[in-house]
Amino acid sequence: MSETLTSVREDETAPEPPLPRDSIGKTVVTTLDECVVEIVSDSGEGAQRCGQSLGAIAARMGNGVWTVEIIPAEIQPPARSIAGASGNRIRLGAKRIANGGDGVDVVVAFNEQVLLGRVRSGELKPGCTIFLESKWRTHGDPRIAAAYRETYEELVELGYLVIEVPFEALCKPIVPDPRRGKNMFVLGLLCSLFSFDLKLAREQVRLTFRKKSDTVVRSNLALLEAGAAWAEGNLDVKYRIPASRAKEPQIVVNGNTSIALGVLASGMEICAMYPITPATSASHYLSEVFERVGGIVHQAEDEIAACTFAIGASYAGKCAVTITSGPGYSLKQEAIGLAVMCEIPLVVVNVQRGGPSTGQPTKGEQGDLLTTIYGSHGDAPKVVMAASTIEDCFYSVITARKIAEAFNMVVVVLSDSNLATSQQPFPRPKFDEAWLAPPIDQSPVPFGTKPYDWNPDTGLIRRIVPGQPNGMHTITGLAHDRDGRVAYDPVINQESIRARSLKLASLQKTLKPPPVFGDPEGDLLIVGWGSTRGAIEEAVTRARDEGLKASSTHLHFLQPLQPGIKEIMQRFKQVLCVEQNWCDRPDDMMIDENNRRYSALAMMLRSRFLVDIDCWGEVMGQPIKPGTIHDLIRARLA
Amino acid sequence: MDADVKTQLAFHVLGRSPAGAKPAGSVGRLRPALLAAFRDLATLRHDFPLVLVRDAEPADAVQTLTSLINAALQKVAPRGTAGERMRRQVLRVEREIRRRASGGGMLSAAWDEAAAALAVDGEIGFAESAALAKAALAVDGELLDCSAATPLRLVRHVWRLVQEQKLAALADRVEGLILKLADILMADHARSEAGRAPDALAASIGSGFAGLFDFGAMSELLGSVAAGPVSKRRRQRIEQALAVLEAQPLLTALRARDRAAEDEALAALVVEDCTAALAAWRAQRPSLVALIRAIAIAELEIEGRYSEEEHDPFFAAFSEASLRASDLALGPDLLVCVEDAGALRRAEVIELLSAGAPVKVLVLTSDLLGDPAAEPGGPTLAGTRLATMATGLDDAYVLQASAAMLGRCGGRIARGLAYAGPALFSVYTGAASADVLPPYLQAAAATQSRVFPSFTYDPSAGPGLAARWDVADNPRPDTDWSVHPFRCEDAAHKRIEVDLAFSPADLIAGDPRHAGLFALVESAHWNDAMVPVDAWLAGPQPIGAVPYVAVVDDQNRLYRAVASEPVIAAARRCREAWHRLQELGDIHNSWAERRSQAERIAREDAAREAAELAAEESGEAASASAVPTPVAKAPATTPAKPAPVPEPPAAPSGEAYIETPRCTSCNACLQVNARLFVYDGNKQALIGDLSAGTFRQLVEAAESCPVGIIHPGEPRNPSESDLDDLRRRSKVFAG
Amino acid sequence: MSAPMHDCLIRMVEDEHPLEDYQSGVPRWCSGCGDNAVLAAVQRLCRDENLRPEKLAFVSGIGCASRFPHYMRTYGFHGIHGRALPIAEGVKMARPDLHVFVNTGDGDCCSIGAAHWLHAIRYNMNMTVVLHDNHVYGLTKMQVSPTSPKGLRSNTTPHGSYLDALNPLTVTLGVTNVSFVAQAVDWIPEVVHAVIQAAFHHKGFSFVRIIQRCPEFLPKMWEPWLHDPQKTLLLEHQDGIGYSAGLQKIYKNRQAHDPADIHKAREIASCIDPIPVGILYRDDSVPCYEDIREAGKPRPIEMVRSGLEAELDKFTVWPDAADAGAPTP
Structure with a gap:
């Protein structure tokens, strides 16, 4: 040299x-x-x-x-x-x-x-x-x-x-x-x-x-x-550029690496996936390191196999994750319904990209909210969370597994291509053994324990895992009774649907209201979810610096919704959802009150709270800029 | 009878030294004539040095240098002259290594030194050949020459590999159990009130999202379906088992790959005294009992199959008496190495082997013949009996071999060390009489002479003796003696070649302590009455014959040494012992010979009778060629494991029956009448209670049976309606 | 060491299981359905091997045959159409200690789940897969299936089906890593039991096709074979299955076939009349995916912790470059 x-x-x-x-x-x-x-x-x-x-x-x-x-x-x-x-x-x-x-x-x-x-x-x-x-x-x-x-x-x-x-x-x-x-x-x-x-x-x-x-x-x-x-x-x-060094160690990774690290930390052992942009790099990184901690990344033959493989592993006692993006998520829908029906804990990560169909593989969008919440036929209640920062990507996987196992539910974590490829330092996580618990339990169950003994108040069941003596039963995607047997009885069908639905309400009772960024009351509240958080909060800060009475709140749980949202909204004169998905522009010639399609979150909030929530969104494939939102606020409050 | 013969005979019978003969001690060191050629062992391609291969499977851990080099040459040496040159060059390296072998060291290092020393000649292609062959050596390891220390080092090397392999598997198993037991407790904790306390829930979710939850509410919610906790007794049981499993220093060292701790723990298992070994074993046993008990409890708990009602009393009574050989084999084995120092020591060894402990005992014998100074008279052969005695214990693995044979015994030593029970390795070192012959030759002579034949007795090889005994690893195992060609020159420098058998007398003749038992006769006094010892032992000799063995002195002068009666007696005892071994090893089996003799006679008798009978009937003389030979049983052509399905029962005519083995369990007949038709233990249909149904039902069931195996027979009740029609319909199913 | 020492202790608390211990509920298959024969054979296997019910997992898709798990008193997973195999793979990967069985029909396996079928053969995970092939869709009321004979009049092919039948045996034998293929017909229960037993003992993906009659929709299809023993070909070999004397008396059409011979196996597999039964192919040397991936390896907390910390180290920016913990390349 x-x-x-x-x-x-x-x-x-x-x-x-x-x-x-x-x-x-x-x-x-x-x-x-x-x-x-x-x-x-x-x-x-x-x-x-x-x-x-x-x-x-x-x-x-x-x-x-x-x-x-x-x-x-x-x-x-x-x-x-x-x-x-x-x-x-x-x-x-x-x-x-x-x-x-x-x-x-x-x-x-x-x-x-x-x-x-x-x-x-x-x-x-x-x-x-x-x-x-x-x-x-x-x-x-x-x-x-x-x-x-x-x-x-x-x-x-x-x-x-x-x-x-x-x-x-x-x-x-x-x-x-x-x-x-x-x-x-x-x-x-x-x-x-x-x-x-x-x-x-x-x-x-x-x-x-x-x-x-x-x-x-x-x-x-x-x-x-x-x-x-x-x-x-x-x-x-x-x-x-003046700098102030952090007192604590920080880690610098992108959102997909953060998700993969979250999988490592969550105690999950199996990730089943099928290659799809922009989710794949999470699995790439995971494949590189997972075996070292005794984990397995299985590249299945297709998205459906990836999902059902994960369901099989979860059923057998090891809550698994499947990581995908929009088109893959669509393919998994039937299987996700199976997991819902059988009450198998499962974590699904959807790194959203532009849609519909193949859409824009490398570009970001928040277009999958409704399909994740309402997707799969019939009433298929599942938990939907969204990561809003790179750090969220890490912890959302740990949280998702916990909820999945405690409630025997499917938990979908939404990320998107913006988070997936962006880097931002965040405090280095401090490992806790409790993240890994509970391990698989093969203790015998008391005679007569029913696999679907729905608690009448909470809808929760106690999970039985293959290998547990006295617990033998067959689970099925067909309507079933408390023993897991195929139910031909209409009452049982209704009872089981009620129980599965009730779990969402139960989970909601354990959540706190979302914090408000800015004053708790004012002229305009911006509501957002997912990767837009940084831009929204920066825009709100700029507007507030100009003396405008704008605040924002950002939702981590989309299903169930955190409590107190209506009260927060009622303290503001206007509420505006800002999302990176499509909503009709009121000034388009064809659009009026009767036919306007609202953005996903706005639609949900309007229907739930009967509050006149407006929405704004764009689908440019790139992150919404703080300046754009800032302009939006100024236009509303001018 | 001439004078020579007389005096020689007198010596043989009376032991009195004859005139004209020299006492054997008078010409310096003697060696058996057959060993005359092996003055310089370094030039002899023999089994030594050995290579104690590192990181090998135990069975492959002992290799001879010769075999390694042969294998390497096979791999790299081309055919033709170039290959021939390479072979020659590499063999020179081998010789050089052999010359330096007593220094020990690693083969690779010795190779480099030898090659460097030889390279000074500057022979063309030498360096390349040496380097190429070295690269082709599959393995590396320590060089081991033949000396008094050889057997212990060799056995200890293999023992360590066996222990490592066995204990590594146990360590893995124990580690798995520890993890799974800990999992039970961890899962229990997660279920418990403490586990779902708000702060515990917060910790389990991590700092990122903790702010979103009301963990108090979640704690309450999860309580609604909380399963009961693990019972106090179960928890205690699990914790106790965990404590035992975690407190195993050797296993911990293996799991942690802590080489130093492993060395220390293994070194403590090597003992040099039978009594101490017994004490060590007794001291070790309680902790082994505890370990095995903990493993059993852990496995039951992990499977969720511990039943307090059944297992509590079992484990309460669990003691040393509960251990089976396979249990004992779980733990590490003691390696005991002792010298054969007389009858007391041998008794100790036998006692140790029969104590039920998984001890591996190496007994080193340096004197087979006995010392006349201590015990006047002929050779006692006291050192040759221990191993055969031990085979009488039945459950001990026994291997006997002289040090010269150890290079070929690696696999069998490994098997003995891995055997789930006591094992004895009785080795003759050949090292005490080093003043006459090098240990290798001395040991080889003991094997050749049948004084110390090689054998293995492996109780795990099968129930029959034929499977357990192995004597094949002896020179010419099928004959009394091993016979070798011997070349010499006579006084006229004429080359003579004769065949000489190697007998115990040869070995004794080489032992200066027993010189008095031989009289040396120079060739001038040789006569026709002199008979080699092997021939002498083979059968009655003419009156006046004298037994001798051929020996040489330091100057390679050949003598006949007349053997006195005690020598012959010792040789005879060795031959008898060898015959027994041969028989045990399925060579010249007397039982089999007697049996086949009896069969032959019976066959001949039968043939004769048949012939006589035939002759009587036909009135013709029986021809000898008409003897019928027994027909050989035809080999089974049908595939193995025919299922024992009974033939369909031939029912008494008129009674209904079902060809049950052909029933496809389709339920069709049971749906007609589940009392008339029932399932057997295999869920295949048979007639249950005939009185519970009608003939109509029998016929309808027969008609609905998809495989047509129901046969309604005749109606029992003649007054049943429509019988004619039913009879007509049932005809299809008759027979 | 090889013998699990607690076996004898377990035997202390447990009698052998009779057949009924593996039976759950009353099968709702049509009377005369071949599924019953498979159920009886599988239950016999469980009893003969004294398998512990809680260690068994039966996974199925959708269709008549896929009701199978409901009738076993073991763990069972009645999944969705076509996906039994990937579910079973997930189960096996998570829990190699469980005995996994898959019950799938000709529609489930060879049509909607065909992609999974091919890949499952390739993964060669240790499980016993029974293809209940009755050549027709039953549960959805008589539609043509991939294995239906050409010309079959069904509700979707009222003028007769258009294509030749797919042969599940030749397909399976054509896939990389195939390790066990056997065939039986439901009307010879002894063979059904013997091949399922052999399949269970084979370590790897054991594919057993059972040719079944559908008494409801194709009652006559196999009549000629039922009545003429010459139309069934028993494969025999010392590495194959054995046949009772009674059976040999009836079925005289027998052929020696070494299951190690894949070329011969493919040739035999393509034969439709007579129907070959027995073991067509077995290769014990194909590695199992769960072994390759070291599924079920112990996973101490320390391993996860140190693994995670090592990864975090790679991405950490320490507060001060002089910090002791900073990674040094």
């Missing part, structure tokens, strides 16, 4: 390394409250790794961080295509950050086409700083060179500050394939730009490449240093 470095340094053809400049006094250090950075490239150029590393370094610095993956729908989209942008958005802040923010302040782009994609979709703030790979300007193909120049002109025209950087040329002296190395160069550049501690950056690089050889680690460190040095020498701006 050192040999290569020496020999390359002597290579006269390499561009001059930037000379140290006496920039003290010339570099302006601007203090920012927050900043949104994006790194975009073709697939395989390491932009995602660069962004994740930057986020992790910022978290180490003590900054608030939220990272969002920019993922093309195809595995290998054509190079230099507008729709092929791959990379990462990193929102850095002085305080805790809970969403990806509004517009981008700084972009690093490895080609102008992928950048154009971001510009066209309105992601860039006016005046945004752009670092653009300049090698295309002199590309051998005149069409490419022309396209580059044309775009460059356009960007300058639009008022962006475009800084052309020959990234690959600068990396060439350090690594043989600069296409793959420039991401760490950029990381160094950005660390310098944001005045990050290079020591932390080095540690992060070592961690990132811990599975690679020493040579790889060393060359990446060299790239990092070179990037930082280049920035020191060539830029006359620097930012500083």
Whole structure:
């Protein structure tokens, strides 16, 4: 390695390394409250790794961080295509950050086409700083060179500050394939730009490449240093985002990894799944680590098999989880009904994506709420929870298993593609043995114990597991009596449906009202669920800072609903559901009071509480921006 | 009778030293003539050194260097001249290792040293050959030369592997039980009031969502279906069993892979004294009883099948008396290693083996013949009887072998060590008379001469003696003696080759303590009256014949050593003992021979009678060739396990019956009349109470039977209506 | 060590189970239905092996045959149409200590659940699977099934069915990892019992097809075979099943067949007339998925804790880089 470095340094053809400049006094250090950075490239150029590393370094610095993956729908989209942008958005802040923010302040782009994609979709703030790979300007193909120049002109025209950087040329002296190395160069550049501690950056690089050889680690460190040095020498701006380091250890993972860690921690032993975007990465990570703690990830032959496999395992005593996304969830519906009917505890994770049908596999949406609550034919009551943060993803699995086993119910945990791929630090969980309890119990049951001895008040039953002496019985998806025998008696049918329904009410009695973010009363209450929480609360904060009387509440339990929601709503003049699913726009010509379709949660709340709840939603495939909601609040309260 | 013969005879009979003969002690060290060729063992490709293979299955833990190298060469040496060169080069390495073997060490290290030492010659391709063959060696392990210490080190190596394997399985089992017992308690806790207390519920959900719940309300709710707690007695029982299972230091060490603790625990199990072993076993037994009791209770509890009514009294009375051999085999085995130091020690060994303890006893014998200084007279052969005595215990695994044979006994030693009961390994080390022969040759001679034959008695191999006894691992197990060609030169330097048998007399002749029992006769005094000892023992000899064995002195001068009567007596005893072993090992079985003799006579008698009868009837003379041979029983061609289904009973004519084995349990007939037709224990139909039904029902059932196996017979009640029609319909089902 | 020592202790509290101990409720199958023969054979197996009822799990899908678990006094799971196999796989994976049986019909297994069937063969989990093949949908009142003979007039094929029947044996024998295939006909109870017994003792996915009569919808279909013993072919081999003398007297059409021979097995499987019965194929060497995945391995709390902590370590940002606990790459 050192040999290569020496020999390359002597290579006269390499561009001059930037000379140290006496920039003290010339570099302006601007203090920012927050900043949104994006790194975009073709697939395989390491932009995602660069962004994740930057986020992790910022978290180490003590900054608030939220990272969002920019993922093309195809595995290998054509190079230099507008729709092929791959990379990462990193929102850095002085305080805790809970969403990806509004517009981008700084972009690093490895080609102008992928950048154009971001510009066209309105992601860039006016005046945004752009670092653009300049090698295309002199590309051998005149069409490419022309396209580059044309775009460059356009960007300058639009008022962006475009800084052309020959990234690959600068990396060439350090690594043989600069296409793959420039991401760490950029990381160094950005660390310098944001005045990050290079020591932390080095540690992060070592961690990132811990599975690679020493040579790889060393060359990446060299790239990092070179990037930082280049920035020191060539830029006359620097930012500083005040940070306060957490007192407790934090973990930085995305929502899917968080779910997988939650599965580890929950004491479950079996995860049955079938590949589906965007849920699969949770199973990928779980497959890597589950066996080490005695767990098994079973990739079944289809979604139905995955679900029924999990049901079989749960029936046999080991509550199992199946992780899926919308289309898979639809396929599982019949089996979920079976678990409901047989009162088998089961955890289902639905990482929602755009729908209907195949919809938008890599994009987020909150479109599955009603199908999870009301799906499967007949009256099939099940518990539905939603994670609203990365941390929620972890604990929701533990909670879900507990409820599933205590109530012998199906518990669906809703996440979505926004949470799945976003990273945010949260306090490192402190393991508790109680998470794993109760273990499987093979103690004999007293003679005469009935498998469906519904408690008349609560609807609860005591679970009997195969292997328990004296407990033999057959469970069935057919209507059945307290012994589990097929019931031909209409009264028994009604009694059993009542009991299964009653369990939801029982669970509801153990829940507390949702907290209100902001004042407990005012002019406008925004109600949300799931991944929109960060954006809603940020928008509410902005509005309140302007003196508007807006508050919000966020629901973790969608079925049963937490108590006290009606009382909360009644303390506000207006109630607005903000969701990332479709609701008709009242100003559309065809839409009126009689035909307007409300967003999912609004529909539920309206029907339950007879309160005139309005709704707003969009299905753009990307997280709703705080600014959008802020505008919404202002429009309502102006 | 010439003078030589006379004096030689006198010596043989009276032990008086003859004129013209030298006393055997007078020419220095003698060795049996057959061993004359083996002056330098390093050049001999023999079983030593052995390799004590690491991390092997116990049965494969002992290999000979020779076999390992053969296997390696088989793998890598090509055919043809190149392969031949490689083979030669590798064999040189082997020889060099053998030369250095007394130093011990790992095979891989010794290989490198030997190869380096030989590489100085700079022979073409040597380094490559050596490296290639080394890479092809499948295993590595410690080198073990033949010495007094060999048997113990070898047995201890295999013993350790066996213990590790056995105890690892037990440790896994115990660990599983501990977990499952703990699970019962944990599940009970989760069900209990404490387990569903609000703070316990909060802990079980974790900090993330705890704020959403009213755990007081949840606690109350879950109480509505809480199952009863585990009874106090059951909890106590489980906790006690857990305590015992967790307090097993050796198992804990194995579970934790704590090598040092394992070494220590295993070292404590190696004892060098029978009395101490017995005491150690007695001291160990109560904790084994406790362990087995805890395992049994744990397994019952885990299955939810502990019945206090039935099991409490059983476990209250559970004691050492309740242990069976398979139970005792659960725990670790003691390894006892003692020297055969006389009758008292042998009695101790037998007592230890019969104490019902799973002890593995290694008895080392260094003197087979007995010391005339201590016990004047001929060889006592006292050291050769222990193992055969032990086979009389019936339930002890017994292996006898000289140290020279140990390289081939690895598998059998492993089997003995894994045997669920006592085991004896009686080994002759050959190491006391090292001043004459190296231990390997001495031990090999003891095996060759039948003084210390190899055998195994394995009570687990089957109920019959033929299965239990194995004497095959002896030279020429089917004959009295092993016979070898012997080459020498006579006074005229003419090469002579004769066959010599190796007899006990040869072994005795090599023992300087017994020199007085031989008189050396130089070739000048040899005569035709001299008969080799084996021939002498084989049958009556002409008057005047003298027995001798061929021996050589240090200068390789050949003598005939006239054996005196005590030598012959000892040789005869060895031969008798060997005959018994052969018979036990199913060679020349006297019972079988007697039986076949009797059968032959009976067959001949029968044939004669038949012939006579035939002759009487036909009036012709019986021809000898007409003897009928018994017809061999045809081998069974039908597949195994025919189900014992009875033939359909042939019912008395006129009575209704069912071909029950063909009934498909379809319920059709029972739906007609469930008293007339009933199911047997296999749920197949037969006629129940004929008086409970009508002939009509019989016919209708027959008609509804899908496989047509109901036969209504004749009507019992002649006054039943429509009988004609029913009879007509029932005809289809007749017979 | 090999003998569980508590066996004798358990015997102290437990007499052997008579057949009735495995019987629950009164079967509601039509009289004359072949399901009864299978039920009797399975109950005999349980009694003969003295299987503990609480250690048995019978899993089924939907259809006449899938009512089977209701008539066993063991643990049972009467699931949804076509999904008996994945449910049973989940049970076995979670609890390798249970004996798992699957009862499935020709519609359940070969039509709606066909995908699961193929993969179940491939997983080769240790369970006994009985395909109750009566060649017709019964519970839904007479529709054509994949194994119905071509030309069958049913409620959905009033002019006769259009396609040749699917052969479950050749399909099973064509799938990777197939390890046990046997066939019996419901009207020879001795063979039904013998093949189910052999299937139970085989470690792996034991597929037993029982050719059954449907007395309600196809009462005449197997008449010729019932009346002519020559139309049944007994497969015999020392590694196969044995036949009583009584049976051999009736069924003289016998053929030696080594169950290790898969090519011959496939050839025999494709034979429809005479019907081959006995063991067509057995391979004890195919590993079981639950063993490969080490299902049922002890899982101490410490293992979970340390595993989780190690994973959390990977993602942890420590309050101070100098913290002792920080991971060092």
